[in-house]
Amino acid sequence: MSKAYDVIVVGAGNAALCAAISAKENGAEVLVLEKGPIHKRGGNSFFTDGAIRFAYSELKDIRKVIPQLKDEEADTIVMPEYSTSDYYNDLMRVTEQQSHPELAGQLVSKSYETIVWMRGHGVEFELNYENQSFEKEGKIHFWGGLPVKTKDKGIGLIKQLVKRANELNIDIWYDSQAVRLLTDNEQISGVVIQQKGQEQTVEAKSVVLACGSFEANKEMRSKHIGSEWEAAIVRGTEYNTGDGIKMALELGAQTFGEWDGCHSIGTDANVPKVGDFTKPGDIFKKHSYPLGIMLNKDGHRFVDEGADFRNYTYAKYGREILKQPDHVAYQIFDSQVRPLLRKEYNLEEATVYEANTLEELIEQLPVNKAQFLQTIEEYNEAVQEGDYNPSVKDGKGTKGITPSKTNWALKIEEGPFYAFPVTCGITFAFGGLHVNSDGEVLNEKQEPINGLFAAGEMVGGIFYKNYPGGSGLMSGAVFGKISGSQAAKYVGVHRENAALK
Template sequence: MSNKLVGSSYDTVVVGAGNAALCSAIAAKLQGANVLVVERAPKEKSGGNSYFTDGAIRTAYGHLKNIRQIIPEITDKEAENTIMPEYDTEDFYDDMMRVTEGKSDPELANQLVGKSLETILWMREQGVEFELNKGNQSFVNDDKRVFWGGLPLKTKKKGIGLMGYLLQRSNELGIDIVYDTRAIELVKENDKITGVVVEQTGEKVKINCSSVVLANGSFEANKEMRKKYIGEEWAEARVRGTEYNTGDGIEMALSVGAQKYGEWSGCHSIGTDYNVPKVGDFNKPGDIFKKHSYPLSIMLNKEGKRFVDEGADLRNYTYAKYGKEILKQKDNVAYQIYDTNTRPLLREEYNLEEATCVQADTLEELVGKLPVEKEQFLQTIKEYNEAVQEGKFNPSIKDGKNTEGITPPKTNWAVKIEEGPFYAFPVTCGITFSFGGVHTDKEGRVLDMDNKPISGLFAAGEMIGGIFYGNYPGGSGLISGAVFGKLAGTSAGKYVQNKEEISS
């Protein structure tokens, strides 16, 4: 369709064009709604944060035979040589509650977990292709591929592939999409949403509709909102994904009476390459700057001191909260240190040309190349090596190989850093999305201050508050977007049908 909107009218308008938004649009269309997707970004920068993901997506898959339904290309021989621990709804829910310290809204968490597998299968029906997450979630042991961490699934071709599949399906279904179009205001009449106002080339245009799905992300790309709600230091955080997630949808919802919900002072953040761009580079997508092998490292700040237990848990359950710990350090930087024994075990992103690395044959030479307190840096490594206890190192499980007598301890994967060459990877904090949003029910309907649905208003993805607090299990953001995107779109489509039935 033409990108120009003049006097347009639709059943459902979806704001945003990422994973949650397109799942919403597809689901609403499948309910019979006439759907328009409104995307603030230009076409070449569309896809939201989903475009930048590495595609890992968490689901309560149960056991390998369900994974084979999702990926039928897995051969019998490959299945025989695959060890994949069972991971059911109870495991997923327990992980959610463990990492959020029991704060996740039980109704929303149960919906996310309970609908995760059927949503993956639905995505596959819509043309999304998946593959095993071998590189980052498994090790080969005795000729068997051993998966760990409840995250064996990813979308083919990462986030680029995911958005390509969803966009192709949207086009097949005849869903209209306009770009360079910023939604700025909801129209509410007689306590019902009746339209949305957008800006196109500096002009305001009203689109008439019966329902709106807000799925245009959180406020992580809004520097002032980060400072206001998360903390002054967050002005310095790098934005890992799209520059267009500035809280527009949240502000629009609040302006018509939506209820704030969730941890507005919290966010998903990670340790990322120190030389990462300030906002996501659409020419270098795929989450290539992250540095997630830190459980095998020790991580020191410029003062030469450790500040977290790198081996507290499997990477999937700590990476989303350790970014803010790096942000607290002087100059917002830390250094992951490895020796020649651990270097071959590092994830694929450490081998890319974009990875910043300092290498030396001795620790003294390595530290001499870093802008750090050199004596303390070497002393910390020495004390760490002396604190490492005996035990069998196994990176695929929490091996209990730990330290004693130092603070913070290293609870698992404590191996000495003593054999050169040595490697230092400088990292800083990258923010992914903020945890605060609006309150919805489990079907994606936006709730007002009295916990009642605002007629015609739905939300999905990072806009929903109350799911993540402080941390999250890896891959949960992508599945949350898909689950609540499908639910919100389905609800919006049914809402339109019910209105038509009532009016007739």
């Protein structure tokens, strides 16, 4: 029997480490359990691009978490306010008003203070110039409510959170899979773990589950989201196989949220089948589709590429790609927009076809060549006149074709031409556990399971159909911080009650 802890945190990604740090600063003795080896730590957070969405009123709020931003640089920046109501309305809009109001409100209202808290624990942030700003008349204009990212992407985030956990003397055990939760008198009493094929019990008065959803479990994907999801690429860690959810359900936890929905994106068709820890940083995604068009192998378009900024469509268009023949589509661009494509299109890992004419380009592709060319010609004929401006929803669309393209419609007519094949990559499932705003896991009677908390992807009920970019990372941090502090508080109350007996 190993030593007993106040709080055990299952998982070692952003949500889990925020929970561990929060519990520790609130007086608890904390153990973090990581299923994977040390060189594969960090969960899905390790693979993130680092963009994190929070509410702020003006640039001075952002400068509190980016203190290295000099006055001269700040003077060149135009930073629109992104209020809590802006954030909440965006969240509700893209989830079709289904996000649970209490959980959504907690995420939004606690977002800024959580960012400040993270900065206080050494997490470094920087402005997201590359993907969320444009230059106009000598000023840098930010847009889309997502101006900040973690320094060095998810790699830097995990590195700093682990460093802080070590500074606080939080124990972290790698190659340690939690397999069962223990209770005594209807209260959490410990965790059974498996290390090197051997089981052992670790006592604890409280547990925070933050070990991801079930996106890396092919059987659970097929059962809950649909059989076609067996073909989806797993964008992040292979260790998010639903272990925490299963353990909680065994104790009577209530499921919650959109169990047949998930966050998925268009990613390079030749991406690794699971996240490659030697190539982190979300380098395979392909998110410049609003600047071009997407066709399937039969030669048909299937989404409105310009329906909204990519921040609000990319998390739902992955599933649309999955529905296409062979789960593949082709993003088509010409030389007019090629310089505007995001950085990932220029990496050596990007799969691309290039030709001086459309006919030569299509000849290289394993597609219905006649229909492919016909669709592009019909699209070009449907493009309407107007001012083209990719930094705003410019209303420059098409007329007479289905689906239409609402914004950023340019004729594809200037060579060279480019085709980027994409497939569907799943990030996390939207279905999870029912928790309250304090991160407590609820049973079928919607009552807290004493001593059990959850954070991160395991929290169901926040995201449905879609999500505003950067909200997953923020949700993990917010509910990680809350669940850690509440777990420590629970332990304190539990200890006081025991002393009174």
